[in-house]
Amino acid sequence: MSIKPVVALIGRPNVGKSTIFNQMTKTRQALVADLSGLTRDRQYGDATYNNKSFVVIDTGGIGEADDGRGGIDDYMSAQSHTAIHEADIIVFVVDARAGMIGADAEIGKMLHTLGKPVYLVANKIDGVHDAAPAEFYALGLGEPYPMTASHGRGIGNLLDDLTENMPEDVEEEDQGGLKLAIIGRPNVGKSTLVNRMLGEDRVVVYDMPGTTRDSIYIPYERNGKNYVLIDTAGVRRRGRIDEKVEKFSVVKTLQAIKDSNVVVAVIDAQEGIVDQDLHMLGYALDAGRAIVVAINKWDGLSDDQKDLIRFEIERRFNFIPYVKVHFISALHGTNVGNLYPSIHKAYESSMFKVSTNRLTQILEDAVAANPPPMSGGRRIKLRYAHLGGHNPPIVVIHGNQTGSLPKSYQRYLENEFRKVFKLEGTPLRIEFKLNTNPYAGKKTTSSKKLRPGVSEARQKRRDMKYKKGSHKR
Numbered sequence: 338m339s340i341k342p343v344v345a346l347i348g349r350p351n352v353g354k355s356t357i358f359n360q361m362t363k364t365r366q367a368l369v370a371d372l373s374g375l376t377r378d379r380q381y382g383d384a385t386y387n388n389k390s391f392v393v394i395d396t397g398g399i400g401e402a403d404d405g406r407g408g409i410d411d412y413m414s415a416q417s418h419t420a421i422h423e424a425d426i427i428v429f430v431v432d433a434r435a436g437m438i439g440a441d442a443e444i445g446k447m448l449h450t451l452g453k454p455v456y457l458v459a460n461k462i463d464g465v466h467d468a469a470p471a472e473f474y475a476l477g478l479g480e481p482y483p484m485t486a487s488h489g490r491g492i493g494n495l496l497d498d499l500t501e502n503m504p505e506d507v508e509e510e511d512q513g514g515l516k517l518a519i520i521g522r523p524n525v526g527k528s529t530l531v532n533r534m535l536g537e538d539r540v541v542v543y544d545m546p547g548t549t550r551d552s553i554y555i556p557y558e559r560n561g562k563n564y565v566l567i568d569t570a571g572v573r574r575r576g577r578i579d580e581k582v583e584k585f586s587v588v589k590t591l592q593a594i595k596d597s598n599v600v601v602a603v604i605d606a607q608e609g610i611v612d613q614d615l616h617m618l619g620y621a622l623d624a625g626r627a628i629v630v631a632i633n634k635w636d637g638l639s640d641d642q643k644d645l646i647r648f649e650i651e652r653r654f655n656f657i658p659y660v661k662v663h664f665i666s667a668l669h670g671t672n673v674g675n676l677y678p679s680i681h682k683a684y685e686s687s688m689f690k691v692s693t694n695r696l697t698q699i700l701e702d703a704v705a706a707n708p709p710p711m712s713g714g715r716r717i718k719l720r721y722a723h724l725g726g727h728n729p730p731i732v733v734i735h736g737n738q739t740g741s742l743p744k745s746y747q748r749y750l751e752n753e754f755r756k757v758f759k760l761e762g763t764p765l766r767i768e769f770k771l772n773t774n775p776y777a778g779k780k781t782t783s784s785k786k787l788r789p790g791v792s793e794a795r796q797k798r799r800d801m802k803y804k805k806g807s808h809k810r
Contacts, residue, residue, distance in 0.1 A: 345424035350398025514563025521603035625729035627683035683762025739769035
């Protein structure tokens with residue numbers, strides 16, 4: 338298996354790194370807005386150009402606020418430096434409108450010491466003098482590539498040279514992994530859990546709500562199995578989403594849920610279960626994703642507090658009785674390893690396969706043990722079932738009068754399927770299909786209208802009687 342080259346996008350805040358990232362990966366994976374410091378963590382993406390694949394890392398800005406005062410900008414700078422050392426190739430992005438400033442020169446000096454290929458990009462050249470990028474020659478990094486990333490101008494020239502010496506793609510097995518979306522309200526410990534699961538400080542952990550503004554995709558391996566962790570921004574109540582960035586973050590969280598195989602919902606034990614926790618679980622259920630719940634910050638709670646949390650779980654999680662709940666401490670690593678068996682069981686349940694014959698047999702057994710109720714004087718009949726999809730699993734049941742089947746009986750069928758197949762952690766959707774009448778919409782041979790309520794069999798007898806009478810005449 339060939340290892341993909343890694344390209345890191347480096348530069349001051351708000352020079353257009355995330356826009357270039359989106360152009361390279363042909364996605365809108367990185368947040369883009371006219372706000373400085375929007376990208377705080379390393380964001381990974383796959384890019385392909387001229388049948389050559391590579392990994393792109395988008396980073397937070399460095400250079401302007403890296404003052405050593407211990408604030409979040411120092412964390413952002415550390416993340417960028419880590420990306421630089423991970424990368425095989427550096428793309429240094431500068432702002433042609435702003436011109437070269439001292440921070441650019443400092444970054445340029447640092448890049449000279451690495452001994453790695455560096456491509457200098459002068460972004461935002463629209464509306465500036467043609468000679469404006471020339472001042473960046475002073476960085477000693479070669480001729481700058483003029484670009485307007487927001488419109489895609491100039492990106493092709495960069496990619497031509499960037500990929501020139503990269504190997505072409507060859508057919509190989511998918512090296513992706515089970516995707517885990519880590520979701521939760523701000524400051525419940527999602528990033529700490531991610532770092533604990535990875536065994537390294539990969540995403541920013543900082544004692545301030547809302548630190549992670551983007552969703553970060555992080556591939557890793559554990560015990561010979563591949564995973565992709567998706568660390569998401571916290572979702573606040575709609576009334577508190579008063580920043581444009583926060584609104585983006587909600588969208589990114591919902592996208593991460595849809596893009597995942599299993600959702601790990603992190604809840605703060607010290608704050609208890611709140612409505613927003615239930616709303617996020619609802620998002621995951623609506624998306625049909627398998628779920629594992631992690632009650633974080635469990636260490637240090639008194640026995641009375643723990644009993645209260647358990648009571649709240651039993652009372653408020655009654656709509657997801659099939660979801661496994663773990664009590665963990667991401668900071669100390671307590672019980673974090675126990676998440677994996679539940680994650681795998683939830684994923685296997687969401688992807689289970691079964692033949693139509695077996696599914697129909699279980700349906701028949703369930704109907705025999707507890708027949709459907711009567712509707713309009715007639716018994717509802719459920720004839721056969723087949724599997725209609727995965728993640729979430731969908732069971733399609735065919736029958737007559739299925740629209741009249743009570744919700745209670747639908748839950749009964751769901752519970753029977755869950756019990757037989759031992760499904761855990763995943764929603765199960767049941768869809769009902771009406772058996773269609775092949776004669777529906779066709780005119781009868783009788784010229785007389787039937788009284789309301791006449792059965793189909795009686796209608797046929799009257800049609801035959803009418804035919805015989807016509808023949809005698």
